[in-house]
């Protein structure tokens with residue numbers, strides 16, 4: 508079992524997401540003492556008798572919202588059994604790039620509903636987007652059960668309705684769990700509640716600690732977009748030639764067989780350098796400089812990948828787009844595609860389908876894609892790029908669609924099928 512779980516949260520405004528995340532941090536003692544003092548003071552100032560744990564999250568969030576680029580906050584917490592990376596996104600935004608970014612590498616998502624309202628339209632949409640992103644496990648936290656007097660019958664109705672919906676999205680029974688919680692009072696978050704004797708399942712934290720997880724991005728095949736070519740040309744290192752960047756997926760060790768794409772050149776890693784010196788191994792997220800056995804012609808934007816499990820080099824693929832712009836997308840649109848360290852011109856050749864959130868069904872050949880809509884497209888690139896399928900490697904199978912006129916992000920995209928692969932390997 509992996510000792511690391513990546514999770515994301517989703518919920519409508521006021522369902523209690525901040526309080527729940529705050530409660531998890533608090534009950535796992537992941538909150539620094541000074542932060543807690545500040546929360547306690549702020550709570551007293553507001554005339555509250557118990558600390559308002561949502562301040563732990565919202566306090567940070569309001570700062571974050573002033574910047575426009577980074578809206579996903581990653582929170583780290585740990586128990587003796589497992590470490591957690593939680594991608595926290597603002598609740599009032601539906602399908603922003605951030606929600607997609609946050610959830611796309613999650614191994615589990617916690618969806619929140621207010622026990623008084625049950626499963627609402629937004630719950631269905633969130634679940635549909637999570638299914639689309641391939642998030643393998645869902646937890647429905649039925650929050651504020653204190654406000655329905657810990658009523659078993661009401662909880663059972665919600666759990667059944669959600670199970671039916673999740674099944675319609677393709678989730679197997681064992682991959683979905685519904686838990687009655689009160690984030691405010693702590694019922695079934697980290698400690699089992701005496702108020703719900705009828706509930707025999709695990710607490711939220713127990714479930715997060717125990718659930719078997721799908722492979723971590725670290726286990727994915729090695730993918731390393733080259734950001735800089737380093738040639739110091741000093742007397743100490745006359746022949747040093749390194750390739751610097753951040754590992755997008757997988758791990759690398761000296762001795763590994765790799766391929767440089769799109770050229771298709773095979774070679775071997777001789778050394779992996781970091782700011783702290785050479786390493787025996789480095790994984791996804793690490794900034795490293797890789798040295799290779801052969802002196803090859805490699806430039807910024809090229810990709811160094813596992814030689815045994817490499818992406819295909821292609822200039823045409825199908826993709827799912829989450830459209831994030833108020834201007835609509837029509838077939839024939841000329842855009843830029845930003846993938847890894849490369850940005851290339853591209854044409855949206857065909858708009859094949861649109862996912863209808865109301866009916867949760869697919870509409871064929873729609874005229875356009877509008878703000879927050881999700882659709883299937885075919886894209887042709889002006890140059891060939893090494894591209895992974897999203898389901899095989901989420902980090903390198905995702906891309907952004909950029910407006911060539913003003914540089915705005917128009918959509919987040921997930922690669923489906925590569926259509927005209929030339930460098931298949």
Ligand SMILES: Nc1nc2c(ncn2[C@@H]2O[C@H](COP(=O)(O)OP(=O)(O)OP(=O)(O)O)[C@@H](O)[C@H]2O)c(=O)[nH]1
Nearest residue numbers: 519520521522523524525526561598651689690691
């Ligand atoms: N009674 C009760 N109230 C709760 C519970 N959880 C949250 N609340 C209250 O519900 C309100 C909304 O909680 P938040 O945590 O701010 O909700 P949110 O979903 O994070 O909202 P945004 O931060 O706007 O996304 C606050 O007044 C909380 O105190 C609960 O389990 N029981």
